[in-house]
Structures are given as structure tokens and as C-alpha cells.
Amino acid sequence: MIKVLVVDDSPTVQELMKYILTSDKDIEVIGIVNNGIEALKFLETMKPDVITMDINMPYMNGFEATERIMETNPVPIIMITALFDSTDVERTFQAIQAGAVSVIEKPVSVRDENYKEICKNIINNVKLMSEIKVVRRKFLNNKGSNKLLKIEAKFNNDFADKKVVAIGVSTGGPPILKNIFSKLAESVNVPILVVQHITPGFINGLIDWLRQETKIPIHIASNGQSILPGHIYFAPDDYHMEIMYNAKIVLNKQEKINALRPTVSHLFNSVANAYGKNSIGILLSGMGKDGVEELKFLKEKGAVTIAQDKESSVVYGMPGEAVKINAATYILSPEKIAEFINGL
Numbered sequence: 001m002i003k004v005l006v007v008d009d010s011p012t013v014q015e016l017m018k019y020i021l022t023s024d025k026d027i028e029v030i031g032i033v034n035n036g037i038e039a040l041k042f043l044e045t046m047k048p049d050v051i052t053m054d055i056n057m058p059y060m061n062g063f064e065a066t067e068r069i070m071e072t073n074p075v076p077i078i079m080i081t082a083l084f085d086s087t088d089v090e091r092t093f094q095a096i097q098a099g100a101v102s103v104i105e106k107p108v109s110v111r112d113e114n115y116k117e118i119c120k121n122i123i124n125n126v127k128l129m130s131e132i133k134v135v136r137r138k139f140l141n142n143k144g145s146n147k148l149l150k151i152e153a154k155f156n157n158d159f160a161d162k163k164v165v166a167i168g169v170s171t172g173g174p175p176i177l178k179n180i181f182s183k184l185a186e187s188v189n190v191p192i193l194v195v196q197h198i199t200p201g202f203i204n205g206l207i208d209w210l211r212q213e214t215k216i217p218i219h220i221a222s223n224g225q226s227i228l229p230g231h232i233y234f235a236p237d238d239y240h241m242e243i244m245y246n247a248k249i250v251l252n253k254q255e256k257i258n259a260l261r262p263t264v265s266h267l268f269n270s271v272a273n274a275y276g277k278n279s280i281g282i283l284l285s286g287m288g289k290d291g292v293e294e295l296k297f298l299k300e301k302g303a304v305t306i307a308q309d310k311e312s313s314v315v316y317g318m319p320g321e322a323v324k325i326n327a328a329t330y331i332l333s334p335e336k337i338a339e340f341i342n343g344l
Contacts (some may be wrong), residue, residue, distance in 0.1 A: 005048040036065025070099030168264025170197040170286025172314020182213040183338035191227035235262035242270030264291030277302025286318040296327035
């Protein structure tokens, strides 16, 4: 059984969460508490496999509680938040930076038109995140130095004729992207394409959050848009993103791959076919294998390929699988990845 602690100050949401979670035979709710302080006390005697955490609560909110839990008694934490509240979105990414592993939509009522989909998403997230072995996340709170690192000599031959950088990332991605983007020089002269697996409705909040840390323009990609050097483009919700030979973005609603849309696989394939050796593929923290085979395809096409190192990954699924099949030219920390891109 997957043991879950529900942290929320609303009695209605508490009961609804318990009803949703226990509707699955593999999940057991072992505790319900009203705020972060009660959650910390609960963890002194009980060890849940997963915590679902609200944000706005009295005495100690979800952001503070997540930070404290990940510093003292790490447990996979899923943030449950209202999509319509911009303050919630901002705090959500702060909580992810502190160590929360996922963000999903809060159920409001059984009469909600999206109720069944929300329930399915909550149950799937709890099952997936229960498998994660979390560690203390203090490193995610460290903004680090914006001073550019010295380029290592071994990179020098890999900078020639690179015209695009493609990044794939999933669980734990927002703070890692923040770490990388905050260290990029304004003079970076290649376009950067990003697929980030994230709960629908949060991509705008993520981009607003990342914009606070870098002067490099960040956009949600649009169909037919021409990519420009020194700009970052994110795949929008529920669209695969690909790049064409003429440097234009194409968005489509082709079949989901492993229940995902957008997928890293789709982006990497298009980059390999359009740019080949003139590209760089980067696979960051995340569960599963999205983009792994395609990173190897990029490498076979002559591209430089990078997998995030285990020490800095929140979840060493995607990059770890890439390393196993020798798909990565380099295995680097987020700081070194920023250094590499700056070297272009």
C-alpha cells in the first residue's frame, strides 16, 4: 500500500482528497492535517510514502512546510493548488525549488466538469511519485554565483557551427532550468528549445517565474514562429513541438507518446533531422525514458549530447537511462551545462 499524508486546511478538500485517494485499492490515507506545523509533528512518528500539500494554510503554509520537510525528513511532496490563483502559481515554483516533486490541480467539487480527469491525475501522480527516492534539497535553494565559469579546454572543439540547443526535462525541472538560465550570458547566440513536462495550466506561471532570473527572452512557442538566436522557446500545453529546416517551429496534436504531449522525443527527433551535427541535445532530471533513444539518435547524427549528472538531478530517470545506453557525449551539472552553452 502507498501511504499518503494529506495536508490541507479545508475540511471539504480533506474529505474529497481522502475519497479520491482511497478509491484506488493501492493507496491508503494514513493522516490528514490542517497546516505545515501539524505535518512536521506528524512526521516525527509516522513515515508516509507521499505527501499532498496545499499552499495557502494558517500558521505554516505549504511553501514553508515543504522547505522544512525537505531539509529535515525528506518525503516526496506533491503540491495541490488552484490554477486560477497567480499567487499560488508563484509559490508553487518556490516550493518546487525547495524540493516538491510535482504540481497538480486541486479538486474543487465532484460537480466540476474536469473532476474525473483531476482524480485520475492525482492518483497517477501519487503512484509515480511514491517510487521516487528523495534526498535533501538544500542545493536547490542555492542561487549560486552568476559569475561565468571558466570554459574547459576539452569543450573547445564542440562549439563550431552549433545552430540550436534542445532541452528535455520533467520531474524536478523548474529549479534546474532556473539554475541554468540564471547563469546564461546575454551574449548567447543560439536559440534554445525546451520541452518541460508540467501540469496543464502551469506553463505560463513557469515562464513568468523563470523570466525573473534571466534577461534572455523566454517565449511560449507558436506555430510557424521563426526561432532567433539568444531566445528561449517552450512547447505549449498539449502540443508537440518540432523545428524545421527553415528554422520555423511547427506545433501539432499528433498522438501522445507514452501518454505525453508534448514529448522530448518529438523535439529531439526533429532537431536531429533538421540540424544534425549542428545541434546540441540536453536531457535533464525526470522520470521515465522520454527523449532517451532520441538523444542517442542526435549523437549518431554528430550532435553534441549532454545528460545531467546524478548528483544534481531530482530524479535520475531520463538522464540516467541516457547514460546507460551511451547517448550522452558529456555528463554535466546544471552549472557546467550553462558554462557549455555560454561557450557557444
